[in-house]
Amino acid sequence: MSRANIRILATGGTIAGSAGSATRRGYRPGQIGVADLLAAADALDLDARFEGGDIAAIGSQDIGWPQWSALHREISDALGDDGVDGVIVTHGTDTAEETAFLLDLTLPAGKPVVLVGAMRPADAVGSDGMRNLANAARVAGDPAAAGRGVLVVMSDQVFAAIDVRKAATGGAEAFRGFPRGALANVTPTSLDWFGPPDRPGRGARFAWPEALPKVAILYAYAGMDADTVGCALGSGDRGIVLAGMGQGNAPGPVIDALAASGVPVVRSSRVDQGSVDRTLEIDDDSLGFVAARGLGPAKARILLQVLLASGYEDPLAMQREFDRR
Known part of the structure; x- marks a missing residue:
């Protein structure tokens, strides 16, 4: 079986954050660019090839129309590229559910599109970022992830964009799903779906708008x-x-x-x-x-x-x- 080709689009967030100390409380999001993320992903020795680009380097509390437009454009290009099997978006956790849902409404349910973040910055003791990224790579490279819409991977679980929410301000297991819980359990070496894709072949529900009204x-x-x-x-x-x-x-x-x-x-x-x-x-x-x-x-x-x-x-x-x- 050939290795999956995955495009990583970075927007910043805690997964790219740095505190300058393994035990410091405060940190700055979006300090690690996509080149370093790609190098870290390659070092994990996963069954995938990675390429990517930077969309933004911000905390997700600051994300909005300019970043969403650029992200939608880049994901659409990747979905139309025969050399790309799946897309990963690294993203802050505060507004991940909003970005994922907007993309879910305006992208076809074809190749996997996976948002992933972290609850602890990259240089913190016990950081969850690289494990979450490895899990996201396993999901984005799995053909069975197609036809499920945009997905969010956190804490060894896979959520649908329409269900996912951030339910806690801290802790690695801060995300929940409603009315459905997780769609799958995932680790860097395993992926167990709980049911078949629910949207195979479905196109985008809405066209990408020219702007979003207030x-x-x-x-x-x-x-x-x-x-x-x-x-x-x-x-x-x-x-x-x-x-x-x-x-x-x-x-x-x-x-x-x-x-x-x-x-x-x-x-x-x-x-x-x-x-x-x-x-x-x-x-x-x-x-x-x-x-x-x-x-x-x-x-x-x-x-x-x-x-x-x-x-x-x-x-x-x-x-x-x-x-x-």
């Missing part, structure tokens, strides 16, 4: 008043995601203000895990709201941005897209 996330809390809705609208946001209490709820005056806002409103939840269903305590049909279902606020915002950029206006049409997987 969408605000409002975090609901006890005693919240309606002025927060006006603040978001005053900033020119074209949609609002409510990070609501429980099943996407908020105080009555806030709900009334959202209904009168004149922009699409998606109800998500500030709760770490669970689904926001349509028309339980809140009458979404009469108010014109959209229920985020299994998407947390960050991913609900990404999908709403893509829908607005794609010309969606009707809440029921938007709801059908939030109901899809």
